[in-house]
Amino acid sequence: MKTKIKKLIMEGQDFLVTTHIDPDGDAIGSAFAFAFALRSLGKKATVYFNDQVPYRYEFLPGPQITHTMPHGMYDAVFVLDCGSLFRIGKGHEGAALLKPLVNIDHHDTNDLFGTVNLVDKKASSTGEIIYRLLKYLKITIDKNMAENIYTAVFTDTGSLRYENTSLSAYRVCEEMVKAGANPSQIAMMIYENHPKERYLLLGEVLRTLATYNGTVAIAHVTGDMFEKTGTNSEFVDGFVEFIKEIRGIEVAVLMRELDKDLYKISMRGKGTIDVAAICNMFGGGGHRNAAGCRIEGTIEETRRKLLDALCAGQ
């Protein structure tokens, strides 16, 4: 696959680079690093993101981003960190028409939608695959690329804490530090950059925290809490992961009030229970350790439905 990609890049001139909706550190870092790499070869790289870059990643050196799917002709379209093409967002029908379509990804669920597929399900992150691709293409990794690749690998391994933390994840981070990435500065930008209001909201949410059987933790957030703390749904990012850190917890749940008697459920597991299967029961989905769904009912009814499903699922 790498030889095909090399040929496309060397023979082409004008490329499109994109990634998934609600982009995370791996999506953004991979796309930015790859766009910089293409430009370092004297090529043109247009970057399309469906959504804005979240505030915690605004520090990353990056190219201009377009949020409207371009309709031009490209010598290749690179889709990074997407398991399926629809994940790029509202431009995905258009992208399907653009050939060659290069799919570079590490997700287990990747459906090989590309005309060229560089998919390594064992890679810690798409950033790691991009790193290896740049080495293969003999591209010199400069500071801008290094900061992006470092961020991709570091964030997608949960700062080298998740199960995908491989030896090669360490090695790529180490190489990126050598190439100019500053670990403490990057960590400060990503992890010490939350608005105060997030903490006030967390304070409200933690007061609702309850555990069941020592293995399930449930908290909820309401519209009143958003109003009281001057926040909105963006601020709950990371809350469910946070309560998953309670000792002995196998499933963590955050219930977010969407409307009267309608809750959005975010569920996280630690490998023992397939939370996607639980969320499927309510018409939702996701991955084994991270899934979501919507449930109608009062807060008490919703909590009861969840607990019943979790009992049945165990």
Place this chain on the structure above:
Amino acid sequence: MKTKIKKLIMEGQDFLVTTHIDPDGDAIGSAFAFAFALRSLGKKATVYFNDQVPYRYEFLPGPQITHTMPHGMYDAVFVLDCGSLFRIGKGHEGAALLKPLVNIDHHDTNDLFGTVNLVDKKASSTGEIIYRLLKYLKITIDKNMAENIYTAVFTDTGSLRYENTSLSAYRVCEEMVKAGANPSQIAMMIYENHPKERYLLLGEVLRTLATYNGTVAIAHVTGDMFEKTGTNSEFVDGFVEFIKEIRGIEVAVLMRELDKDLYKISMRGKGTIDVAAICNMFGGGGHRNAAGCRIEGTIEETRRKLLDALCAGQ
């Protein structure tokens, strides 16, 4: 220094290994790894800790620990991760009489109290120095040692996020993973192992959070909160670091009620303000980025004194 230490170890048989009060991951990991290493050479290693191992480090493979300073004669006493000898706790006068006294540490403030001093202020952690010492001694690092050294380096760099995150910190972690340390299992034990009550207490504390001038964050915890949530002062570990993550904050403060009109102050900085200098004004002390003191007064008076001192200090 390493040649002297090698001679002591090779010629001796019976050693004492100790570290500082309120031991953290670097203290425990370094002491355990070093004791295992001595034993792997067929030597006897007694381990003395003033305090208990905190719950988050109970998973580490370790030797038996004595909490009473032994009075026997040793061929050498190894004091790890202590800037000064008094840091080992109540046995320090006795330890001063025991010779040779080997001081292995990385703190900036180390006062070279040993008869042999292996002090590297540029090392990320004492764990890293122990790693290099074991390599020098040609000791095979087994899984037990690897888990301890990994924990020492990983925790003392704030999971590879602090300014002391050097290239060598990455390399040591990588080597320890190769030697059998499992990063995700260790991270889960350390970072996902908090009692539920800690989160309930954090919820109470976050409701007191206020920021001043966008650069100072202050929260407080009272005896009533401990009572309401079934917690005690041990549960506030990490709270002040947590509020330091607010965007733009240069100084984070947690005020803990010790008694009526008496507060223990924990202060953390990000390098721009010397928080030890602030705490010195109140008879406390610490390091540039982490310090503490006690202040008498009502909660409002205490907060006002702190803010005045911080204004004067800026």
